[in-house]
Amino acid sequence: MGLNRKDVLGLQELTAEEIQLILDTAVPMKDILSREIKKVPTLRGKVVATLFYEPSTRTRMSFELAAKYMGADTMSLAVATSSVQKGESFRDTAQTIESMGVDTVILRHSVSGSAQYLAKIVKASVINGGDGTREHPTQALLDMFTIREKRGSFAGMKVVILGDILHSRVARSNIWGLTKMGAEVRVVGPPTLMPPEIDKLGVKVYYQAEDALEGADVINVLRLQLERQQKGLFPTVREYHQLYGLTPARLKLARPDALVLHPGPMNRGVEIAPEVADSPQSTIVEQVANGVAIRMALLYLLMEGGSSSEGIS
Amino acid sequence: MKVLVKGGRVIDPANGLDLVADVLIDQGKIAAIIPDGQSQADAAGGADKNPSAEVTVIEATGKLIVPGLIDMHVHLREPGFERKETIASGTRAAARGGFTSVVCMPNTQPVADNRAVIEFIINQARSTGVVNVYPIGAITKGSRGEELSEMADLAAGGAIAFSDDGRPVMNAQIMRLALEYAKIGDWLIIPHCEDLNLSAEGQMNEGYWAMLLGLKGIPAVAEEAMIARDLMLAEMTGSRLHIAHVSTAGSVQLIREAKKRGIRVSAEVTPHHLVLTDEAVASFSTSTKVNPPLRSEKDRLALLEGLADGTIEVIATDHAPHTLEEKDCEYNYAPFGISGLETAVPLVWSELIEKKVISLEKLIACLTVNPARILGLAKGSLGIGEEADLTIIDPEMEQIVRVDDFVSQGKNSPFDGWQLKGWPVATIVKGRVVMKNGQV
Numbered sequence: 001m002g003l004n005r006k007d008v009l010g011l012q013e014l015t016a017e018e019i020q021l022i023l024d025t026a027v028p029m030k031d032i033l034s035r036e037i038k039k040v041p042t043l044r045g046k047v048v049a050t051l052f053y054e055p056s057t058r059t060r061m062s063f064e065l066a067a068k069y070m071g072a073d074t075m076s077l078a079v080a081t082s083s084v085q086k087g088e089s090f091r092d093t094a095q096t097i098e099s100m101g102v103d104t105v106i107l108r109h110s111v112s113g114s115a116q117y118l119a120k121i122v123k124a125s126v127i128n129g130g131d132g133t134r135e136h137p138t139q140a141l142l143d144m145f146t147i148r149e150k151r152g153s154f155a156g157m158k159v160v161i162l163g164d165i166l167h168s169r170v171a172r173s174n175i176w177g178l179t180k181m182g183a184e185v186r187v188v189g190p191p192t193l194m195p196p197e198i199d200k201l202g203v204k205v206y207y208q209a210e211d212a213l214e215g216a217d218v219i220n221v222l223r224l225q226l227e228r229q230q231k232g233l234f235p236t237v238r239e240y241h242q243l244y245g246l247t248p249a250r251l252k253l254a255r256p257d258a259l260v261l262h263p264g265p266m267n268r269g270v271e272i273a274p275e276v277a278d279s280p281q282s283t284i285v286e287q288v289a290n291g292v293a294i295r296m297a298l299l300y301l302l303m304e305g306g307s308s309s310e311g312i313s
Numbered sequence: 314m315k316v317l318v319k320g321g322r323v324i325d326p327a328n329g330l331d332l333v334a335d336v337l338i339d340q341g342k343i344a345a346i347i348p349d350g351q352s353q354a355d356a357a358g359g360a361d362k363n364p365s366a367e368v369t370v371i372e373a374t375g376k377l378i379v380p381g382l383i384d385m386h387v388h389l390r391e392p393g394f395e396r397k398e399t400i401a402s403g404t405r406a407a408a409r410g411g412f413t414s415v416v417c418m419p420n421t422q423p424v425a426d427n428r429a430v431i432e433f434i435i436n437q438a439r440s441t442g443v444v445n446v447y448p449i450g451a452i453t454k455g456s457r458g459e460e461l462s463e464m465a466d467l468a469a470g471g472a473i474a475f476s477d478d479g480r481p482v483m484n485a486q487i488m489r490l491a492l493e494y495a496k497i498g499d500w501l502i503i504p505h506c507e508d509l510n511l512s513a514e515g516q517m518n519e520g521y522w523a524m525l526l527g528l529k530g531i532p533a534v535a536e537e538a539m540i541a542r543d544l545m546l547a548e549m550t551g552s553r554l555h556i557a558h559v560s561t562a563g564s565v566q567l568i569r570e571a572k573k574r575g576i577r578v579s580a581e582v583t584p585h586h587l588v589l590t591d592e593a594v595a596s597f598s599t600s601t602k603v604n605p606p607l608r609s610e611k612d613r614l615a616l617l618e619g620l621a622d623g624t625i626e627v628i629a630t631d632h633a634p635h636t637l638e639e640k641d642c643e644y645n646y647a648p649f650g651i652s653g654l655e656t657a658v659p660l661v662w663s664e665l666i667e668k669k670v671i672s673l674e675k676l677i678a679c680l681t682v683n684p685a686r687i688l689g690l691a692k693g694s695l696g697i698g699e700e701a702d703l704t705i706i707d708p709e710m711e712q713i714v715r716v717d718d719f720v721s722q723g724k725n726s727p728f729d730g731w732q733l734k735g736w737p738v739a740t741i742v743k744g745r746v747v748m749k750n751g752q753v
Contacts, residue, residue, distance in 0.1 A: 112527035113597035134527030
């Protein structure tokens with residue numbers, strides 16, 4: 001069984017069963033990563049393109065490696081070096097890429113909804129690699145894979161998402177995915193970085209880090225974009241750290257075996273204390289490896305439809 | 314040259330008329346309204362002993378004959394943005410939409426902040442337009458909100474009111490000065506109420522849908538805070554204010570209370586704010602991107618209530634055409650605006666009349682005599698001797714909106730594909746038929 005859809009634009013539209021399938025499929029994919037020869041022929045002859053309108057290192061590398069491990073050819077278009085700089089429209093760029101025979105496009109864009117827009121333009125599959133502040137489905141899937149690997153399931157799990165919820169596509173995708181899988185999600189951050197009406201997504205909203213962290217099983221720490229301070233959304237980085245930084249003292253409020261996740265890149269000493277980032281409870285390094293496995297699973301399920309499992313198990 | 318519009322239901326709120334009658338037009342003026350059953354030969358013959366050869370007859374049985382509709386808020390884009398719209402194409406869109414008069418905003422290039430641009434628009438409308446065009450002058454030079462424009466000279470050149478529409482007058486002192494200066498001619502000031510600090514970088518209404526879609530919100534208070542300020546300034550100065558494109562429940566309440574206090578204020582609402590909510594943005598179709606943004610269902614219901622209780626007395630389209638290329642892009646990069654002239658009548662018919670929100674007479678007043686009175690125009694009435702501007706509406710006609718059929722250059726409509734009822738079928742300007750059965 002594969003994913004019976006053309007695109008993966010967000011976790012909002014995925015069912016719990018589909019999420020389960022992706023997570024399950026990522027398990028054997030992760031095994032491939034530990035092999036001597038990390039290449040399977042499953043997607044041989046397929047072409048995956050990354051189209052990145054926003055700087056990114058890890059997401060793009062992760063997708064490209066995932067595609068290559070699966071045997072696909074990859075190409076990448078970064079806006080800084082493309083004709084987009086010369087004023088080419090999004091539609092023209094998309095059609096140009098598609099006419100080169102690309103099967104799947106990975107899009108990263110600073111404007112929310114751009115993945116939907118691309119999916120309407122091209123016949124190729126589109127995987128959202130992060131659109132504006134809306135969704136970043138593969139990040140949430142790798143976060144969920146990491147949690148499940150350590151804890152076995154999501155039911156009843158208390159997951160805290162800590163930081164700038166307002167501007168975070170990682171937060172939104174995690175909320176969709178985790179609530180669908182039965183976790184209890186708490187969001188916490190300064191009120192000026194909390195989107196109005198987010199409680200309607202079925203999460204508990206906190207403004208005090210201590211309250212949210214009480215008894216938590218998982219803490220997902222979001223990156224603080226330092227330019228938000230310049231817009232006056234919080235007074236100083238110093239005060240932010242004092243109120244919301246995940247310090248060893250705050251971590252003690254959570255369960256003793258609580259996991260600490262961070263999508264990276266980290267601002268050590270701002271949203272997360274170095275001791276916490278490097279502690280045994282931190283899964284930050286493993287998340288990166290899991291990201292490749294999740295993306296291999298997704299490419300496989302979308303492009304191969306799961307019809308063949310040649311070379312995987 | 315005579316025209317006889319036959320057998321329709323004549324609704325003329327200005328004169329309290331609602332009857333089945335024929336309307337006789339002679340020399341571009343309303344010559345007679347002949348109630349059903351009376352011999353038209355008597356009346357027509359009374360005006361002319363040899364009528365038949367010269368009278369053009371327009372059959373209107375089963376249809377509504379109303380004063381020519383007035384849209385007091387459109388963007389014709391000329392001069393400067395002729396790829397979006399021209400006075401020729403915009404007035405044809407008006408005619409197709411049943412409007413015989415349009416009032417155009419000054420955010421052209423150059424801005425209509427000087428008499429030369431106002432006179433250009435008037436002359437261009439005379440030579441290329443098909444409906445009456447009344448230009449609005451800018452409140453401030455370049456609509457930059459810093460210094461007053463030459464309002465007296467603009468008025469002398471034909472500016473009918475003043476607005477910096479598209480931009481607010483952010484400086485309260487400048488708005489106070491504009492309202493005071495307007496006393497020279499009891500001119501009308503039409504503010505675009507938006508606090509730019511509150512709305513900065515906003516793409517859509519702030520709330521549930523903006524949160525879900527990850528788009529920066531424009532809070533209702535960005536509009537309401539400015540309306541509150543301008544109402545206080547109008548109260549202080551005693552000058553006249555007309556609030557453009559009211560979009561929130563709080564705005565309606567502020568205007569309702571201001572009217573009770575005796576402040577000289579009127580207000581308009583667009584068809585799209587009466588019909589759509591911010592949920593429509595979930596499609597990420599840039600045709601839903603408009604300023605003020607589509608609001609919540611609670612706001613939409615308050616706008617309907619405001620119309621019903623008379624707080625809002627005008628329906629205006631805020632017709633804002635853009636090119637296909639400008640709108641075919643990522644949501645944040647698209648300009649704000651909906652091309653509204655050619656869908657206004659069936660939208661309000663379907664939303665307000667079919668759903669019995671307001672009476673037919675009230676709807677017609679919102680599109681005719683009310684804007685005419687606010688603007689001081691001798692229009693919006695079927696009084697004998699008045700210029701014969703008429704619109705004929707077929708209340709039973711149902712068809713699908715096709716933006717490809719728009720005569721406006723702006724195809725940016727979120728209503729493409731909608732099945733709507735109650736379409737204008739003829740538009741008559743000064744006795745001349747400028748649109749019949751959708752053909753301009």
